Amino acid sequence: MKQDFVRKIEGYDEIVRERAICRKYGLDYSTEGGKIRSFINRLHPPRLMLRVSDVIDETPSSKTLRLVSPEGYLPPFQAGKYISIIADIGPIRTSRPYSISSPPNQRGYYDITIRNRENGFVAPHLLNRIKAGNRIEASAPSGGFCFNPLIHDRASVFIAGGSGITPFMSMIREVVECGIDRTICLFYGNRSDADVIFHDELLRISQRFRQVTYVPVIETPSPGYTGARGYITGDIIKGVVGQTGGRTYYLCGPPAMYDFCLPELEGLSIPRHKIRREVYGPPPDITRSPGWPSHIGRDAAFTVGIRGRGEIGARAGESLLNSLERSGIVVPALCRSGECSMCRVKLISGRVFQPAGVLLRKSDRQFGYIHSCAAYPLEDLEIMF
């Protein structure tokens, strides 16, 4: 008891008695240690150590990796979430987000479905090197591209491009397997009919369940193809859904698809708040983004000083995060799309290009923080993290 005066405050004796009782009968906290961590680990473990149980060929350019947990426990997730897969390729440790394509009601495994990418780095590694039985490290399910019953309409329009079908696959499977009261109209764009992932399953589902409509749209179809062709246009959408109001529109696919489809939706007078889009990684060539300074080429080389840890080389056309990883420096990352702030670093000097849509907090901007996955050097830099 610190000071004498406290004893003279009315009610003091009673409180002292209460404390004595607590000392005697109060909760013994000595067993509370570790409880929070073990609880959180069941919901959001920092890492998942997974095993590939099956590799399923989907199309000539894509495969599904079925991932199980050796301890048998996988955290629950909402359809539309992704996991970030850690890849050790040679001396480089990097990661890539992949949406889970299996439905959340199925907790025995997570499926991720990967399509090969031209000049890809991690995708070819996962597709060519990973075999059943291999171990894979991943993050817990993350992201916010999920159906939200509070503000989304029960009637949804899904617009997918290429591998962007994966979160929708999880949602569609959940809706039909769990008998959820929603209707879905899926427009699924691909270059050729051979590229269409999950075609047979989608066809089967749409024939069997009236609540799901499936419209493949093929850019350059093979002879004999009778479905919709070209890109997913406003006309195609309107032609199928008719009434465009009272629906929520979800987009997932490569940046080029957003560039095309968003104006199309605008043309149908779909209000902006009815359109949800998944982030889907950086564009293939950042130097073509609006606002890129034209005098700086993709291969312009710069030096990045990392306070207290030396220097690395970086190219303008590559995200700072990639350059760091290339030099063997591991920066925590999750979405690699500028959204989650996991890869946040402080920019002490130098200029970077940050594409539109990076979710940077106002005060991070004020105090010079950047998301390294969505920041491209335009000159020599000094950073700190």
Add this chain to the structure above:
Amino acid sequence: MATEYDVVVIGAGNAGLTAAATLARKGARVIMLERHNIPGGCATSFCRGRFEFEVSLHQLSGMGTPEFPGPLQGLLQGLGVRDKLEFVRMEDLYRVMVPGRLDLVLPADKGGVIGALQGRFPAERENIGRFFDLVYRFFSEVISAFYMKDPEVTPEKYPLYFKYAFRDAQSVLDAHFTDPLLKLAVGIYWCYMGLPPRLLAFGDLAAILFAYIELKPCHIKGGSQTLSNAIVDSFIGNGGHVRFNCGAEKIIVRDGAVRGVVTEHGDQITTRYVLSNASPITTFLELIGRDDCPAVALDELKGASYSTSFFTIFAGLRCEPEAVGIAEATNFICAQTDFDRDFALTRTLDCDESAFIMSCYDVSDPGFSPPGACQCAIVAMKYAEPWLQVPPERYAAEKYRCAEAILRRVEAHFPGFREQIEEIEIATPLTHLRYLAQPGGSPYGFEQHVKDSSFFRSPKPPLKGLYCAGAWYGQPGYQPTLASGVAAARAILREMKAQEVKP
């Protein structure tokens, strides 16, 4: 990275931040470790679409006015961050509503509060005057005795203090007022303390009323993340090192004294001083470990209980606040007048009847959200316990069900609200548990009973070199936690100095 520091600060919440910045400014070599990728703990924000949602700051106390600067002014000045921040004063304390029975706005000045209450409750005109007279006289005693550091605090000099400091607030409300609606309107700030007036000391309720009325509630431009970032900036500017995504794994103890810290990545840091902003459960049982933890540290916790957590809806609206009838930055919405009933409901999942707070920052700071938009944080106090019982498969559905119930009630007061929502995010007590790693998901720490207050706790650190600061070790809220970090840093500096002069 150096492996030897004067001080390791564990956790970059309000208290960890001010402690680290204070130490670095005094020339100590300090490293701060934070599990998350961003500083602030509760004092943070997150982005969804075009909105940056404020996580926890509703009404900042302690800034004062140019004529009557509050203690927080000096504190921020001392850290070198005052000039990097802009504050927005709120004109009113709050609007308090009970459907069909009460709808009252209390302005943030003494005459205004008394006038508004007397206007609505004319029969209790005198009672209202007497009550605020007591609050003010009580608090001026507190100021003379403690802020002015009177060396001789006696019942003769400070009769009200000695009579009322430990008295429960409910009995004082009951002694002054008859109308339950009036008691509600005056006592509703209990929500900021997490205990109903029956369990709350009158001294605490008086302090909060006095502080908000006299020093004015305010908000920080850019939100609480700006404050956190500014303090980190000052810390780094003074040579401090900070590691994000890097939790502390262990505090190394030898011969009853702190010797170092091991990070989650296995790096070992040598130090004689640790300042922990993490909860006592984490600090004593996980970082130090049962074997090295002095029994007295655990004894001190006995009888304390985790405070309430929150169920929060963050809603981004695609309209200005007026468009849906939001005219006040702070709104308390109750279904009934019984504080104890409201408190009982904090132990349930259901939100059909729970009291909740709706803050709309854009009312006092129109630039807070993007042009033509605004955001609301709708918060109900909820203990973590029932949420811990929800089976994993039911969690998402339960979250939406509770949010639905609150949104229905919001809609009744602010017609058209629902239709304007563009982004929405829900945080449950489990979300707090996850982001803050706090037992009970409790940003307030332990329940604020007098018996667990600093009056009765031993001020001595249980281990040589270990210092603690934050809501778990004192009072919750921005002003108290920011101050507790500075106080702990000063204690460390004093101890360092004492060690220096020793031969």
